[in-house]
Amino acid sequence: MVNPFDRFLWGAATSSYQIEGAWEEDGKGESIWDRFAHTPGRIKDGKTGDVACDHYHRWKDDVALMREIGLQASRFSIAWPRILPQGRGAVHQAGLDFYGRLVDELLKSDIAPFVTLYHWDLPQSLQDKGGWPARDTVDAFVEYSDVVTRALGDRVKHWITHNEPWCASVLGQLAGVHAPGSKDADEALRSAHHLLLSHGAAVPVIRANSPDAEIGITLNLIPAVPASRSAADLDATRYYDGHINRWFLDPLYGRGYPGDMIADYRRKGFVQGEDLAFVQDGDYATMAAPCDFLGVNYYMREICRSHDVPEEENEPRLIQAPGPETRTDIGWEVYPDGLFDILYRVHSGYRPPKLYVTENGCSYGDAPDAEGRVRDERRIAYLRDHFAVAQRAVEQGVPLAGYFVWSLMDNFEWGEGYTQRFGIIWVDYETQERILKDSAHWYADFIRSTPIRLDSAG
Ligand code: IFM
Numbered sequence: 001m002v003n004p005f006d007r008f009l010w011g012a013a014t015s016s017y018q019i020e021g022a023w024e025e026d027g028k029g030e031s032i033w034d035r036f037a038h039t040p041g042r043i044k045d046g047k048t049g050d051v052a053c054d055h056y057h058r059w060k061d062d063v064a065l066m067r068e069i070g071l072q073a074s075r076f077s078i079a080w081p082r083i084l085p086q087g088r089g090a091v092h093q094a095g096l097d098f099y100g101r102l103v104d105e106l107l108k109s110d111i112a113p114f115v116t117l118y119h120w121d122l123p124q125s126l127q128d129k130g131g132w133p134a135r136d137t138v139d140a141f142v143e144y145s146d147v148v149t150r151a152l153g154d155r156v157k158h159w160i161t162h163n164e165p166w167c168a169s170v171l172g173q174l175a176g177v178h179a180p181g182s183k184d185a186d187e188a189l190r191s192a193h194h195l196l197l198s199h200g201a202a203v204p205v206i207r208a209n210s211p212d213a214e215i216g217i218t219l220n221l222i223p224a225v226p227a228s229r230s231a232a233d234l235d236a237t238r239y240y241d242g243h244i245n246r247w248f249l250d251p252l253y254g255r256g257y258p259g260d261m262i263a264d265y266r267r268k269g270f271v272q273g274e275d276l277a278f279v280q281d282g283d284y285a286t287m288a289a290p291c292d293f294l295g296v297n298y299y300m301r302e303i304c305r306s307h308d309v310p311e312e313e314n315e316p317r318l319i320q321a322p323g324p325e326t327r328t329d330i331g332w333e334v335y336p337d338g339l340f341d342i343l344y345r346v347h348s349g350y351r352p353p354k355l356y357v358t359e360n361g362c363s364y365g366d367a368p369d370a371e372g373r374v375r376d377e378r379r380i381a382y383l384r385d386h387f388a389v390a391q392r393a394v395e396q397g398v399p400l401a402g403y404f405v406w407s408l409m410d411n412f413e414w415g416e417g418y419t420q421r422f423g424i425i426w427v428d429y430e431t432q433e434r435i436l437k438d439s440a441h442w443y444a445d446f447i448r449s450t451p452i453r454l455d456s457a458g
Contacts, residue, residue, distance in 0.1 A: 009112060009402035010447045011073030012066070012424065013359050015119035015163065017049045018411040020079060022056035026094045029085030031121035032131070036179035047417035053409055054432050056098070061434075063105045065425060066408065069440050070447045073112040075358060075404045076102070077119035077163065080144055087123035088140050096151045103155050114358070114404070115156050116218065117145055117202070118195075119163040120172070120179065127180055132169065132191035135278070141198035146205050153210030160295055160358065161202050164220040165195035166244055177415050185270035190278045196251055196287045203289035218295030218358045219248050223341040225303050227319055232306035236316030239264060240304045253350045254288040268315075293401070294346060295358030298386075301338035328382075330363040330413075330420050336385040343393045343400060354401045360386055361406035363413070363420040366437070374426045374437035383439060387446070405443065409434065 017033045024030070037048035055062055066074055080087070082095030099115075106113045118141065122131060126140055149159065162168070171178040174188035199217050206215050224241040226233040242261040250258050257276065265271040304316040321333040328334060343355060361383075366376040383405065394400050410423035418429055424440040427433075 008400075009073040009356075010443075010450075011071050011075055011112075011114065011402060011404040012069075012408035013075035013114075013404040013406050014055070014408050014411065015077040015116065016079035016082075017052070017119070017121045018407070018413070019053040019055040019409065021049065021051040021054045023048075023050045025056065026082075026098070027085060027092050028079065028095065029081035029087070030124040031079065031081045032124055032127045032179035033121050035124050035127070036181055039181070042181060043415055044417035044419055047412070049412045051429075052412045053427050053429075058432065059098075059102050060105060062409070063102070063109055063111070065434060065436065066106075066111055067109045068436065069424070069444045071111055071408075072447065073114055073158075073402060073404065074106055074408070075114040075116065075160070077116035077121075078148055079121050080118065081121065081123040083147060084123065084144055085125075087126035087129075088143055091147050096148070099148075099152060103152055107155060112158065113156050114158040114160060114356075115148075115152065116160040116163050117141075117148060118161065118168075120168050122179075131180055132194050133173070133187040134190075135194060138194050138198040138201055142201045142205055145202040146209065149206045149209035153206070153213065156210065157213045159206050159210065159213055159215045161199040161206075161215070161217045162195055163218045163295075163358075164297060165192055165199075165217075165248060166220055168195055170243075185265075185268070186272075189265070189270060189276070192247065193276070193278050193283070196248065197283055199252075200286040200289040203291060214292035214354070216291045216293035216295050216352075216354075216356070217252065218297055219245075219252075220297045220299075220359075221245050221249075221342045221346065222299075223301045223338045223345070225301055227303050227305035230306070233304060236306040237304040240302060240316045240318070249346070249350055251284060251287045252291075252294075253352075254284070256284045291352070293354035293356055294350070294352035295356050296342060296346065297359035297406070298339045298342055298357060299360065299362075300332040301335050301341070328362040328378075329365050330416065332362075334362065334382060334385075336382075336389045339386055339389045340393050340396075343390075343398045344396060347393075347398045352399075354399050356402045356404065357390060357400065358404050359406035360403070361422050361424075363422050365421050368426060368435055372435060374435055376437045376439045379424070379437065379439040380442045383443065383446075 023034050037043050103113050169188045169192035173182045173191050176183040222244050224237045226237040242258050246258045302318045305319050307317050326334045364378050366374055368374050407422045409425040410421040410427040413420040424437055426435040426437050
């Protein structure tokens with residue numbers, strides 16, 4: 001039988017903490033993002049995701065807006081503490097029911113649900129027991145994946161284990177700007193390892209519960225470009241690429257951690273001794289569990305220049321690309337060709353059977369005008385140019401099967417609070433009114449009329 005969703009899918013993405021609100025409703029447990037956002041000084045303007053877009057109560061209307069745009073797929077994440085308020089143990093049926101109703105409404109609307117199991121809202125009670133640096137959290141994630149995929153595996157045909165493990169480990173536990181907010185290189189590396197390990201350990205469990213589903217993981221990948229051809233800048237580029245891309249891609253595709261990066265991390269004091277103490281026998285095989293797709297989140301490239309001070313050897317300085325007009329409100333360069341570079345590089349270097357762009361989008365603050373219309377032309381140009389690049393990648397043989405705009409609606413942008421608007425739907429956070437921006441109308445027309453089906457099957 002032909003799977004009705006076995007074609008190129010145009011969608012939009014969100015995540016639980018960023019849109020749901022209802023942070024302590026219906027028996028939900030506390031997450032590390034609840035705790036982090038409630039800690040003074042962590043989030044711009046002292047904002048939290050307590051209410052966010054109130055999607056927990058407005059989900060039906062939000063699905064109606066997706067239908068109006070004509071989305072073919074919706075990527076969203078599940079809040080682990082709604083399902084297992086204490087992280088493990090007693091399953092909370094009300095949490096499962098919420099997502100069950102959402103999935104049913106999407107399917108009724110002919111919108112394929114792409115479900116991310118972990119988009120950073122770890123139950124606080126697991127954090128209290130050590131969080132991702134602790135190996136036990138791997139088992140907890142597998143148990144949680146089992147519970148969710150048993151309940152929804154008959155209806156959900158696309159599972160994403162983790163979103164951007166680099167952010168969860170490095171931003172959360174080295175830079176300290178995301179939850180849980182620590183600054184410890186050893187903890188960050190352990191966390192990255194346990195995130196990847198839990199992905200691999202969960203894959204067979206998800207497959208058993210949802211046998212005809214596709215399973216993958218989503219990485220934030222950034223093409224690294226040298227600022228010059230000097231040996232120092234080329235080495236800085238190698239380092240940056242290793243830190244953000246290869247440290248995650250290599251183990252997922254059976255190569256273990258990159259040796260050059262282990263050496264660099266040892267030099268920087270991130271790793272002690274010869275071995276990575278947290279890697280146990282069999283871990284590399286587990287992490288490389290065969291998957292059906294890789295999700296790529298693409299926003300920008302980085303131009304890398306070496307520092308000349310010896311103690312910061314291999315720590316690249318990231319320099320600005322020319323032209324402030326090419327930046328979005330959050331300061332990221334607009335560089336559509338980087339999407340081609342990263343897709344092609346992953347395809348030729350790692351050969352995932354399928355790829356999805358699971359996030360791509362831009363932050364622009366255009367607000368409703370006197371007629372209540374949001375004329376976000378820059379977002380339209382951004383999406384049009386990136387879609388054209390995706391088209392080129394498909395024509396060059398990249399097995400790209402779908403594309404999710406980040407984001408369906410303006411939402412809580414982590415440490416930035418509500419200052420960055422990535423949505424194709426405007427959200428008035430006071431009234432919770434939603435307005436389809438011009439980009440949403442443009443996307444609707446694009447989906448309806450796109451003459452060329454971006455079909456990787458050829
Ligand atoms: O909002 C985030 C999302 O949660 C993960 N990827 C990047 C987006 C924009 O920063």
